[in-house]
Amino acid sequence: MRWSLPCRLVTPCRLAPPSLRTILPRRSHSVASSSPALAYKSYGPPDKVIRLDTIPLPPLVASTVQVRVVAAPVNPADINQIQGTYPSKPNFVEPYGAVGGNEGLLQVVAVGPDVKGLKVGDFALPLSKAFAGTWRSQAQCQPDDLMRIDIDGVSPIIAATISVNPCTAYRMLKDFVDLSPGDVVIQNGANSGVGQAVIQIAKFRGLRTVNVIRNRPNLDEVANELKSMGADLVVSEEDVRKPDVAARIQALGAPPRLALNCVGGKSALNLSRMLGDNATLVTYGGMSREPLTFPTSPFIFKNLTCAGFWMTRWYKDNSLDARGTMLRELFQLAREGRLREPKHIVVRWGGDRDKAELERVGAEAVQGGLEGFGVGKRVLVME
Amino acid sequence: MRWSLPCRLVTPCRLAPPSLRTILPRRSHSVASSSPALAYKSYGPPDKVIRLDTIPLPPLVASTVQVRVVAAPVNPADINQIQGTYPSKPNFVEPYGAVGGNEGLLQVVAVGPDVKGLKVGDFALPLSKAFAGTWRSQAQCQPDDLMRIDIDGVSPIIAATISVNPCTAYRMLKDFVDLSPGDVVIQNGANSGVGQAVIQIAKFRGLRTVNVIRNRPNLDEVANELKSMGADLVVSEEDVRKPDVAARIQALGAPPRLALNCVGGKSALNLSRMLGDNATLVTYGGMSREPLTFPTSPFIFKNLTCAGFWMTRWYKDNSLDARGTMLRELFQLAREGRLREPKHIVVRWGGDRDKAELERVGAEAVQGGLEGFGVGKRVLVME
Missing domain, CATH: 3.40.50.720 (NAD(P)-binding Rossmann-like Domain)
Known part of the structure; x- marks a missing residue:
């Protein structure tokens, strides 16, 4: 089942905070044929097991979708998952293992011809485990793995960190x-x-x-x-x-x-x-x-x-309708300025960086997530 | 508000266990003009503060009731109350202080002329704090302090220990x-x-x-x-x-x-x-x-x-109707032999014993209640 949030009335003059305009550039994003990803093949300390891998993205089949990751945070649970201490386990897939990250803001960059209700440029959130790993530039998935959202007037940082x-x-x-x-x-x-x-x-x-x-x-x-x-x-x-x-x-x-x-x-x-x-x-x-x-x-x-x-557990036990109601209320609070961006540190990732650089920056962001809340949540912002 | 349990169909041939017939003698009980009571004037170790007192019982006024205590257990909470560690505090009344015990089976021995719905011989349970202290032979109270019960076919020991x-x-x-x-x-x-x-x-x-x-x-x-x-x-x-x-x-x-x-x-x-x-x-x-x-x-x-x-807390927060429903179900289980007398030790009290003997026996029963469940709950049975 695909699910999309109805549009909300947005004050026309309200813009995303200026510092974030670079996150949502006006140019359309290219459809990549592979994506860098922060992946791990076995549980362990993040700085030991996380490495940069390149995941191939073959041409879309009729019913699939390709998305870019706009931004994805490093949450404590992501780290516990890598350490193997979290009860919710990732899907390990040959040959690259599991991709880290469980939350993020996505944007559709390509849709197969049979896909209904999603078009290039739409924003979406991943639906729990179905979308495996947000610490990457692009991914392919089923439309059912996504919840389309309207982020007009909402900071992409808030959208990327709202679900947890x-x-x-x-x-x-x-x-x-x-x-x-x-x-x-x-x-x-x-x-x-x-x-x-x-x-x-x-x-x-x-x-x-x-x-x-x-x-x-x-x-x-x-x-x-x-x-x-x-x-x-x-x-x-x-x-x-x-x-x-x-x-x-x-x-x-x-x-x-x-x-x-x-x-x-x-x-x-x-x-x-x-x-x-x-x-x-x-x-x-x-x-x-x-x-x-x-x-x-x-x-x-x-x-x-x-x-x-x-x-x-709540996501598992409750309907997408209930999730939608909650998200609509929270996005509205964000639009009204009542829910701010969390204290965070932007970690720019992707773009033209080479593999070694992507791995180093990614590892530093994950390691930073281990250090607690004092300086803010690390958020990977993909270029 | 007075409240009485509707009668239940009782198998006619069912009798109280033979050993308990002495608890419910066929002769009517005299209306005492004073009652021995195990009382305390200050909190402390039960063997230090509990003593035998004699509480006068003046002639009834029109709207009051006099009851005899048939049997009353020593519960852990009774002991904590005497020690001063229980959040529910007794009513200290001049000059004898508070009477111990919060549970028991009562029988009406006299009613004032204006009392409706209660007659001599009826059995009743005390309604929480309104009836202050069950470790005594007789007491006077308001009809509202009592819940009339039908104990046909129910052991008086069960009735005396059912509320807690x-x-x-x-x-x-x-x-x-x-x-x-x-x-x-x-x-x-x-x-x-x-x-x-x-x-x-x-x-x-x-x-x-x-x-x-x-x-x-x-x-x-x-x-x-x-x-x-x-x-x-x-x-x-x-x-x-x-x-x-x-x-x-x-x-x-x-x-x-x-x-x-x-x-x-x-x-x-x-x-x-x-x-x-x-x-x-x-x-x-x-x-x-x-x-x-x-x-x-x-x-x-x-x-x-x-x-x-x-x-x-439950008694305080819930209606007498809800209490009645619960007691009816439990009494029915007792009638059907599905709820037995708790493991207990009968402590015979009252009767012709002198003050020193009543105090000694009472203190031993209370002290026994401190010793845990191994040998059974002490139940004062009044003679």
């Missing part, structure tokens, strides 16, 4: 606790890609957020960044248990009814201590690698619930 | 996972009062149970007791992670979808490891006093949910 982080934030704010304007949400790892999206979506919905981040030399700078996105309160892990912080959280209104945890260990425990009765703590990551540890009593006497969230 | 343990088991098997016949439930502390009820209610519903108990010299004996109640599998905490146990659990069908935890720590972790995708672990106790500790990954990738259950 903002969608995770969107679902966690929607599917666990029935939140109303004024309700308080507390999260750790608030500077992460998901954390930034949580702040902005919560702000749009009239929710208040308490945002816990690791202590760092530029704490005030990061706090101000998050506040500029709509964060009500930003506190460091060290400060979160201080009485004045508890008082500032209380001053926001009722105790938080939802906690979002991507750290685990003591940080998650601290979140749970701030929660009110009947609250839910949702875990979507475990950056500290420490287990979740909670005393028994809040489960029994405060009716605490601990749940987990995995975007991949 | 079997009701907890009933709700946990009903309110968290939509279980169908053949589904598997795993629990620790399976020899506890709740554990025994879980086994029997699950058996009636066609569910299979995996029952984890602490290792002990008479492990086989306890296992056989639990199997006689309907347990499918009984394993010790030590054995639960052995491969053959995992194989025996698998042989029951699908992996467990519900785990019931009253221990915490490593025992709860072991339960969680046996669970299938989308399962829920419900915590209703923390006997080990160790926190709940789980790795992050099952929350995210297996969609594990951890919840808590507290019967007191």
Whole structure:
């Protein structure tokens, strides 16, 4: 089944941010007969197993599509997948293995004569595993592997990074606790890609957020960044248990009814201590690698619930219609300037670079993705 | 609001177990003008703070009721309440303080002239905190403090102990996972009062149970007791992670979808490891006093949910109609012999005993309640 997003009314004068015009040049893209790709044949440390391969792209058959990758991020899950520690496994294909990357913005460069509903120039997102690997210049696929999208007025960086982080934030704010304007949400790892999206979506919905981040030399700078996105309160892990912080959280209104945890260990425990009765703590990551540890009593006497969230499972369990509804809402937030580009570093890739250069730049981007959120998510932008 | 259970059809020839006939003598009970009670004026170790007091019972006013306590158990929560560690606090009343005990079977011995719907000889259960303290011979209360029940064909020991343990088991098997016949439930502390009820209610519903108990010299004996109640599998905490146990659990069908935890720590972790995708672990106790500790990954990738259950909260949040429906079903199971008396020790109390003797016997019963489930729940049976 192919699926496309209906067009949305776009303010005519709104343009993509100027710095991104080079990402979407006006000239049409050539149809390549092969594509460089960052691939791996076995699991291991990314800097050991990722290498540059060239994947042949034979002439299209009647029902297939050729796309170029406009931009593709390096997400933590991509790295875990290469390390072999991620439950969702890539498709290894002879002879080049698996291509890294699970997210990105695509643009159609050629369609077979039998393909309906997709034309050259259309933009699309890959549909989960069906599209295997976004860290490459071009790829061939079935129309069913794509969801056509309207990116008018939306930064290509946002479109390329919307399916994992903002969608995770969107679902966690929607599917666990029935939140109303004024309700308080507390999260750790608030500077992460998901954390930034949580702040902005919560702000749009009239929710208040308490945002816990690791202590760092530029704490005030990061706090101000998050506040500029709509964060009500930003506190460091060290400060979160201080009485004045508890008082500032209380001053926001009722105790938080939802906690979002991507750290685990003591940080998650601290979140749970701030929660009110009947609250839910949702875990979507475990950056500290420490287990979740909670005393028994809040489960029994405060009716605490601990749940987990995995975007991949949600995509598997839900319809394309539901996915479309979510994406339409998020793209609209982006058009209205309410959902910004995540903090990111553009890594220019493809173009005229030779194999050695593509491999080096790609490996550096992946390695950079291992280093956490401080400086921003690496996004490969294909030239 | 007063509330009474509609009568149920009872097999006429069915009698209370012979050993219990002395609990329900045919002679009518006198209306006492005072009652001995096991009371406490401050929180502390039960053997330090519990003492025998005599509470005056003045002549009834028009709208009040006088009841005798037929039988009242010593539950762990009663002890925690005396220790001051339980979130639900007793009502301290001058000059005798609070009377221990929150559960029991009552029988009406006198009613004021304006009381409707209750008559001398009726049996009733106390409605949560409204009836303050069951460790006494007689008490006065409002009709609204009582739920009239029909105990024809039901052991008074079951009636006196049904509101806490079997009701907890009933709700946990009903309110968290939509279980169908053949589904598997795993629990620790399976020899506890709740554990025994879980086994029997699950058996009636066609569910299979995996029952984890602490290792002990008479492990086989306890296992056989639990199997006689309907347990499918009984394993010790030590054995639960052995491969053959995992194989025996698998042989029951699908992996467990519900785990019931009253221990915490490593025992709860072991339960969680046996669970299938989308399962829920419900915590209703923390006997080990160790926190709940789980790795992050099952929350995210297996969609594990951890919840808590507290019967007191359920009673507070739900209607008397819902309580009545639950009690009718449980009493019917008891009539049909599907829900047995919990393992218990009768402690005879009241009657002609002097104050010193009542205090000594009562203190021993409470102290016995501290010692765990091995030999059975202490039940004060009033003479």
